[in-house]
Amino acid sequence: MDKPCRLSERARRGDLMAALCPSRDVLKHLTSRWGVLVLLVLQDGTHRFSALRKKIGGVSERMLAETLQALEGDGFVIRTDHRVVPPHVDYRLTALGAEAAEKVAGLADWIEENLPRITKRRAKAG
Numbered sequence: 001m002d003k004p005c006r007l008s009e010r011a012r013r014g015d016l017m018a019a020l021c022p023s024r025d026v027l028k029h030l031t032s033r034w035g036v037l038v039l040l041v042l043q044d045g046t047h048r049f050s051a052l053r054k055k056i057g058g059v060s061e062r063m064l065a066e067t068l069q070a071l072e073g074d075g076f077v078i079r080t081d082h083r084v085v086p087p088h089v090d091y092r093l094t095a096l097g098a099e100a101a102e103k104v105a106g107l108a109d110w111i112e113e114n115l116p117r118i119t120k121r122r123a124k125a126g
Helices: 023-031 033-042 049-055 061-073 095-125
Strands: 077-081 089-093
Touching: 023 033, 023 061, 023 095, 033 049, 033 061, 033 089, 033 095, 049 061, 049 089, 061 077, 089 095
Parallel strands: none
Antiparallel strands: 077 089
16 A cells, blocks of 8 residues: 655655655646636636636536635635625636646647647547
8 A cells, every 4th residue: 555655755756656645636636627727717817607617618517616626725726705795706826826827728738739630640549
């Protein structure tokens, strides 16, 4: 059975390979389909829940709520409840979230740029 990683071990690259290392949860939140898309949308600034849902085609209310909660829990997103009627809640990136969004945006850009090559390979394989 794998041991949880220690702080000194987390300082080295490669800790993601340890099954019980907490960095895996962060990786899951940042690189999930919805996590990436939320980060990309929030790069443009503060958004209300309904605006996020409209911009991210195909995401259910439940999945968006869970994704936002996970990203907020990791310190990437700030949720602001304006405590008014009707309810007004919005979301924005923290400084840490902006750094993470920049990284996943690079991956998203790479995918978009290489999509023709990828789809060509898919067509050959299947």
